[in-house]
Amino acid sequence: MTKNVKKALLFAFDVMLFFIISLLHYSDFLDFKIFGAGTTLLIPLLVAFSMNHSPLTAAMAGMLSGFIMDSSAHGTYCFNAILLLLIGTFVSVSSSTLFNKNLPSAVVISLICSVMYYLLQWAIFHTFSEGITNGLSFLLEISLPSAVLTALFIFPFYFLYKYIDRIKP
Amino acid sequence: MRFFFRSRQFKIILSVLIALIAVSVIFSIIGSQLSPQANIVGTITAPFRSVVNGIWNGIEDFVSAYRDGNKIMLQNAELEAELNDLREQLADFQQTQAENEFYKKYLKIAEEHPDFKFKEATLISRDNDDPYRSFVINKGSLNGVSAYDPVITDAGLVGFVSQVGLTTSKVTTVLSPELSLGALDNRTNDSGIISGDLEIAKTGKTKFYNLARSCSVAIGDYVITSGEGIFPKGLLIGKIETIGNDKYNTSIYATVTPFADIEELRQVMVITEFDGQGNLLDEIGE
Numbered sequence: 001m002t003k004n005v006k007k008a009l010l011f012a013f014d015v016m017l018f019f020i021i022s023l024l025h026y027s028d029f030l031d032f033k034i035f036g037a038g039t040t041l042l043i044p045l046l047v048a049f050s051m052n053h054s055p056l057t058a059a060m061a062g063m064l065s066g067f068i069m070d071s072s073a074h075g076t077y078c079f080n081a082i083l084l085l086l087i088g089t090f091v092s093v094s095s096s097t098l099f100n101k102n103l104p105s106a107v108v109i110s111l112i113c114s115v116m117y118y119l120l121q122w123a124i125f126h127t128f129s130e131g132i133t134n135g136l137s138f139l140l141e142i143s144l145p146s147a148v149l150t151a152l153f154i155f156p157f158y159f160l161y162k163y164i165d166r167i168k169p
Numbered sequence: 170m171r172f173f174f175r176s177r178q179f180k181i182i183l184s185v186l187i188a189l190i191a192v193s194v195i196f197s198i199i200g201s202q203l204s205p206q207a208n209i210v211g212t213i214t215a216p217f218r219s220v221v222n223g224i225w226n227g228i229e230d231f232v233s234a235y236r237d238g239n240k241i242m243l244q245n246a247e248l249e250a251e252l253n254d255l256r257e258q259l260a261d262f263q264q265t266q267a268e269n270e271f272y273k274k275y276l277k278i279a280e281e282h283p284d285f286k287f288k289e290a291t292l293i294s295r296d297n298d299d300p301y302r303s304f305v306i307n308k309g310s311l312n313g314v315s316a317y318d319p320v321i322t323d324a325g326l327v328g329f330v331s332q333v334g335l336t337t338s339k340v341t342t343v344l345s346p347e348l349s350l351g352a353l354d355n356r357t358n359d360s361g362i363i364s365g366d367l368e369i370a371k372t373g374k375t376k377f378y379n380l381a382r383s384c385s386v387a388i389g390d391y392v393i394t395s396g397e398g399i400f401p402k403g404l405l406i407g408k409i410e411t412i413g414n415d416k417y418n419t420s421i422y423a424t425v426t427p428f429a430d431i432e433e434l435r436q437v438m439v440i441t442e443f444d445g446q447g448n449l450l451d452e453i454g455e
Contacts, residue, residue, distance in 0.1 A: 023214065026294035026305070027221045028229075036371065038297055056178040063185065070204065071211030072218070074296040074303035074339060075331070075347075077204045078193035082186065089182055093173050121298070134346075134367040142300060 003169040010164060014049065018061060021045055022068035037145030041153055042069065043117055046084060047110045048157035050091035051101055052165045062088030075125055083120060087113045103158060110154035111147070118147040201316035203334035211337045215307055218293040226435060278323065282401065286442035288312055290320075292434050293337065301345035301370050302431050303328075308439060309336045317399045319440045325405035325428030326394065327437055340437075343406060343427050344370040351397035352377060352406055359384035360395055361422075363406060369424050373432060374410060378422035388412060392425050401443040 021041050032038075042065050050058035066081030073080055091109055099105035122143040127135045173179055196204040203211060234241070279285055290306035308314045310333050320327040320340050328342035341347050342365075349364040361380040369376050377392055390409045396402025407427040415422050 019217075023217055023221050023294075026218065026296060028225045028295065028297075029221070036300075040298065054178065055173065056181060059182045059185070063189070067206050067210040068214055071207040071214060071334070071337070072294045072296060072305050072339075074299040074301075074341070077196045077207070078189045081206070082189050082193065085182070085186060085189070097173075138300075138367055146298075 006167075006169045010168060013164075014061070018042070018045065018049075018065045019068070022065045025069065026072035034149060035145065036142050037149045038142075039146065039150045039153060040114075040117065041150070042084065043087065043114050043150050044110050044152075044154040045157045046088055047091050047106065047113055047154060048161040050088045051095040051106060051109070051158075052161055053092060055089050055092040058088035058092035059085045060088075062086075079121070079124065083117055087117065103155075106154050106158045107151065111151040114147040114151040115144070118143040118150070201332055203332050203337075203339070208334040211305075211334050215293060215337050218305070219291065219307060222291075222293050278321070282403070282443065284442070284444040285401070285440050288314055288439045288441050290314070290338075290437050290439055292437065299345075300367060301347075301365055302342050303331070303345065304340050304342075304434065305337050306340055306437060306439070307337060309334045309338050311335050313441050314338050314439050315441065319400050319404065319443075320437050321404060321440060322429045322434065322437055324430065325407060326400070327427075327429045327431065327434065329399060330439065338439075342431050343375045343429075344373070344431060349398075350400050351395035352392050353395045354384070354386045354409070355391040355393050356387070357385045357390070359386050363392065363425065372424075374424045374426050375407065376422055377409065377425045378415060378420065380421045380423065382419055382421055384421070386412065386421075386423055392423075396445070399446075401440065401445070 025041060046058070046062050046065065049061055053061070062084030063081050066078070066084035069080035069084075070076050070078060091113065094109065095101055095105065099109060119139075122135075122139050126138045126143075192204050192206070196202060279287065288308055290308040290312075292304050293307045295302065295304040306314075306320075314330055314333055316330055316333045318330045320329060326343055328340050328345070328348060330338045331341040331347070332339040343350075343363060345365040346367070347365070349362055351360065352363040353360050359380055361377050361384075363375055363377050366376045377386075380386060386409060388409050388411065392406045392409060394400040394402060394404040394406060405428050407425040409423045410426050411424045413422055413424075
């Protein structure tokens with residue numbers, strides 16, 4: 001297999017993976033919850049992807065998958081696109097300057113990104129519309145547990161992208 | 170790190186970010202319209218989402234058929250020889266019958282409310298992060314759907330179209346606190362407001378509140394729309410399950426189980442026109 005063909009195949013694989021995970025997120029396939037906590041698999045996927053790509057590539061991957069999410073997510077305009085763009089950029093830059101490219105770093109970055117995502121989602125969409133009691137319940141019972149559960153999904157994606165990084169031409 | 174902030178990549182990302190924030194602010198002000206990129210991406214991905222949803226529905230049907238399998242298999246074994254020739258015709262017949270049933274139920278509503286104009290829609294994706302079970306349907310402004318159109322099933326009210334795109338629309342359900350509609354107890358005519366609540370929504374119910382302490386609502390009563398606001402009068406909402414005292418004032422509230430099975434929705438009807446539809450929207454300047 002030539003270098004270019006391999007590159008094209010890996011690019012196609014990345015696009016398919018992001019596209020499928022984005023679509024599945026808004027289907028009943030991924031509608032599993034543990035005590036009310038759900039997951040947003042795109043965040044750990046984007047974290048694992050961004051650790052091995054340039055800031056611009058990571059930002060664009062985040063933005064495009066955010067567009068797909070925004071077309072289905074409730075009440076958002078560009079929330080997911082903006083946030084995933086920032087997450088992609090942050091992960092790509094920080095993993096080459098502040099963190100090492102290893103599993104503990106990936107877990108920490110994934111946790112930071114998930115908590116930021118769910119915290120901002122809560123702050124923007126739920127604090128005012130639901131009153132103080134319900135707003136806090138939402139944060140403690142849904143948002144933060146969801147962030148932790150989401151962060152845990154870094155493991156499969158980290159190992160997947162570690163493998164991809166190894167076979168990359 | 171500082172090299173990154175001076176780089177061309179950073180400038181490109183920053184420009185894109187500013188553009189996205191601008192779009193976000195503009196469309197938040199306009200409201201009830203999907204942003205252009207969500208509209209384009211939504212239109213492109215709608216067929217894929219329909220396929221994914223169709224596959225999931227197929228799996229669900231298969232699993233539920235398997236669950237009841239033993240009984241059905243025994244019956245099937247007895248009838249198989251007899252039915253072999255007719256199976257294909259039967260499949261067509263059943264599909265047509267199901268479609269007829271679907272339309273017949275709406276026909277009843279249409280006969281009761283001759284002013285209603287319906288648009289059939291299929292659920293293509295669901296926001297799993299939203300505890301109030303909002304979802305996306307495969308009909309948009311090109312199909313005559315507008316923001317604030319009521320969404321129903323043959324069982325009762327589901328919610329309203331909160332954002333409309335060209336070929337898809339987002340629907341906010343009766344479980345959501347974003348929806349606030351005037352409602353009546355069908356038996357006693359006591360009036361109150363239906364709106365969602367996080368704790369109640371977890372159990373698939375909504376809240377019927379602001380009821381006078383002297384009202385005579387009872388468990389088992391049906392709740393219907395009062396016709397104030399964006400919904401026509403007389404749409405079934407649900408059945409009263411519990412009654413309690415409001416924590417914050419002297420009124421009482423009831424929890425209502427919607428007649429429409431919001432968890433299991435597949436097809437819905439959007440009421441695109443009804444008598445008096447524009448009144449409130451004109452008042453609020455939409």
